[in-house]
Amino acid sequence: MSSINDPHGRVGYVFEELFMWHAPWPGLSEHTQPFAPWESPETKRRFHGLLAATGLLDKLQIVRARRATQAELELNHGRAYIESIQEKSLLPNGGDAGDWAQFSQGAYE
Known part of the structure; x- marks a missing residue:
């Protein structure tokens, strides 16, 4: 096959x-008990x-x-989305990539 x-x-x-x-x-969030x-x-x-x-x-x-190149990322994601992930990746608690896809600080790198 x-x-x-x-x-x-x-x-x-x-x-x-x-x-x-x-x-x-x-x-x-800061108001959610860690689990x-x-x-x-x-x-x-x-x-x-x-x-x-x-x-x-x-x-x-x-x-x-x-490491994926910027061009490779843009094959599946818009530039604004990629930049949003980069920015959220700098935050102490990371962020949400959408649909509850949580990621931690530094995840973009």
Whole structure:
């Protein structure tokens, strides 16, 4: 079975430890009691570990992460949206990218 982008049917897999170093669900507001997030880096580490333990990781095409260029971001997002994310990323509690997609300070970088 081949995919549209890869005639060999390989599946790309991107995983970097740095992806785990984020603060999901920063404080929603100064008037909201902090809570333990239901999303955590450990679930992603566990998934990665299971891929390795079962041998499935060896069947995937490992893709190294890299910083997206401005032009690449603009393929899917308008310039105003990108600038909004950049600005919110500087705030102590980060921001909301829309549809409750919360991100922490420094997330843009």
